Amino acid sequence: MFQTFDDGADPSHGAERLARLRAELERRGLDGFLIPRSDEHQGEYVPPGAERLKWLTGFSGSAGLAVVLKHAAAIFVDGRYTLQVRDQVDTGAFEPLHLIDPGWHAWLEEQLQAGATLGYDPWLHTVAGVRRLEKIAEKTGASLVPTPDNPVDAVWSDRPGPPLGQVVVHPLDVAGRSAADKLADIQKTLAKARAGATVLTQPDSIAWLLNVRGADVQHTPLPLSFAIVPAEGRPTLLIDSRKLTNASRAHIEDVADIAEPSEFGPALDQAAGGQGAIRLDPATTARWIADRIEAAGGRIVDGDDPCTLPKATKNEAEIAGARAAHLRDGAAVSRFLAWLDREASSGGVDEIGAAKALEGFRAATGQLREISFDTISGAGPNGAIVHYRVTTDTNRPLEPNSLYLVDSGAQYVDGTTDITRTVAIGEPTADMRRHFTLVLKGHIAIATARFPEGTSGAQVDTLARYALWQAGLDFDHGTGHGVGSFLSVHEGPQRIAKTGTVPFRPGMIVSNEPGYYRTGHYGIRIENLELVKPPEPVPGGEKALLSFETLTLAPIDRRLVDVALLSEAEKAWLNAYHARVRAEIGPQLDGDDTAWLEAATAPL
Structure with a gap:
């Protein structure tokens, strides 16, 4: 229903498809071309027809980029995918390299020769991204050539067409604010910034603003579309009308005009001729849009997507929905963990079976709309692949005396969830318990943090x-990402990471998921979602501080805890968390599941 276990990635096609693309580039007089994992909206989740990187290379991860030159080809992925990429890509055709260090920009500077022509699709690169490319071209003496008719599409003969997912109205009781009220605030923001209009390119911003949800991509209820929002007057939504029902059309037309995607260019031309500058977010807006506006004589100013911060800062209705969704989801996950404890010991459970069972427990709530991402169901060494996606080819049994990592989430109308638990199958080793406890210490440090x-x-x-650093250990991914309200499970602008620059605000939801990965052996991650609470006075202190409220409710495997490594405060936090899980989840369980929960949440 929600997840398939054949990712379609096939490295055997890599060399042949690379040769076809190089022939097409030569026909066009191009010496190279960039293939990002993105669509016209620069989103993480893209429709099948935008999976150009996967089609060309076999890599199915959610972030990456390939660079194809006459004499070299490379694929760049971040730390989540350094193991996966080597399994999915023909490394004889594409050299796998790290997206950040040394990064594709540095590699391209070394590889590009003076006079070379480098093609890029202006629909698939942001304004900011092309600015960086222009600096590389200037430094190397190469020329950039925009190719909106993507050469990959010319050699991809069976490319899927655009999606036509139905658009539905997002109920006001869970949205918390009307589309008209949100629009008024966004227009005030534009007027204050002296911008005549903005172009919204991120479908989640449009879904939030208009209180609608769609079905154009897997797992995230997005209506792929664009919107032009003036500082005064009615915005225009550019969307394929075949996606609209009578109800969703009437709902949208209360506050906005509707036009077909084919009218986007002319609509931009008209906006360019209006009064005031057009505000574009250079980090999320396709270069094609900026080029079209400037060609029509418009003036562009850089500015963040004005929907991003208010969307991330949940209102009271959205917060209430998140709590309700996590209570429901926590019961489903707890039932799954109880089932897993009963079944895995017999040796009859594998990664796919576990993932399907977890989906089943969520579906049994009667309120599951979708899973929020493909379940990461990793047994033993597969758990060490940070964003592992189980397939029929990689499926492993959950073996005795091993670890099983399951990272999963759900989409409910009132909230989006994301939880990771690492579970002992049989008897864990001392190293497993030590590493788990070091990760747990980091998790608790986040959960209990107070900050200005x-x-x-x-x-x-x-x-x-x-705690990991003191043991000479670390993990190569961020600690936390923002989460939407029946929207993207990865939502900005807030994040807990070395690159997280946006200050936290009350109402933001962020994940707390430190980890440790021992290649070839096991992976460990503990993830809860946290709600940023308003400033509160600290007893005996002089300043009110922000803190987190843990939303996720499910047991953390106490069999993996080395109590000797915990401080008294850390031990008290885990006992209090488990007492809360027992009190709030317990009434939703019965029979053997209730007995299991009592044992799983017993004080240390």
């Missing part, structure tokens, strides 16, 4: 790593 207003994710990130 203005604190960013980069400042908090260190707390999650401190």
Whole structure:
């Protein structure tokens, strides 16, 4: 229903498809071309027809980029995918390299020759991204050539067409605010910034603003579309009308005009001729849009997507929905963990079976709309692959005396969830318990943190790593990402990471998921979602501080805890958390599941 276990990635096609693309580039007089894992909206989740990187290379991860030159080809992925990429890609055709260090920009500078022509699709690169490319071209003496008719599409003969997922109205009781009220605030923001209009390119911003949800991509209820929002007057939504029902059309037309995607260019031309500058977010807006506006004589100013911060700062209805969704989801996950304890010991459970069972427990709530991402169901060494996606080819049994990592989430109308638990199958080793406890210490440090207003994710990130660092260990991914309200499970702008620069605000939801990965052996991650609470006075202190409320409710495997490594305060936190899980989840369980929960949440 929700997840398939054949990712379609096939490295055997890599060399042949690379040769076809190089022939097409030569026909066009291009010496190279960039293939990002993105669509026209620069989103993480893209429709099948935008999976150009996967089609060309076999890599199915959510972030990456390939660079194809006459004499070299490379694929760049971040730390989540350094193991996966080697399994999915023909490394004889594409050299796998790290997206950040040394990074594709540095590699391209070394590889590009003076006079070379480098093609890029202006629909698939942001304004900021092309600015960086222009600097590389200037430094190397190469020329950039925009190719909106993507050469990959010319050699991809069976490319899927655009999606036509139905658009539905997001109920006001869970949205918390009307589309008209949100629009009024966004227009005030534009007027204050002296911008005549903005172009919204991120479908989650449009979904939030208009109180609608769609079904154009897997796992995230997005209506792929664009919107032009003036500082005064009615906005225009550019969307394929075949996606609209009578109800959703009437709902949208209360506040906005509707036009077909084919009218986007002319609509931009018209906006360019209006009064005032057009505000574009250079980090999320396709270069094609900026080029079209400037060609029509418009003036562009850089500015963040004005929906991003208010969308991330949940209102009271959204917060109530998140709590309700996590209570429901916590019961489903607890039932799954109880089932897993009963079944895995017999040796009859594998990664796919576990993932399907977890989906089943969520579906049994009667309120599951979708899973929020493909379940990461990793047994033993597969758990060490940070964003592992189980397939029929990689499926492993959950073996005795091993670890099983399951990272999963759900989409409910009232909230989006994301939880990771690492479970002992049989008897864990001393190293497993030590590593798990070091990760748990980092998790608790985040959960119990107090911090002043203005604190960013980069400042908090260190707390999650401190205990690991003291042991000479670390993890190569961020500690936390923002989460939407029946929207994207990965939502900005807040994040807990070395690169997290946006200050936390009350109402933001962020994940807390430190980890440790021992290649070839096991992976460990503990993830809860946290709600940023308003400033509160600290007893005996002089300043009110922000803190987190843990939303996620499910047992943390106490069999993996080395109590000797915990401080009294850390031990008290875990006991209090488990007491809360027992009190709030317990009434939703019965029979053997209730007995299991009592044991799983017993005080240390």
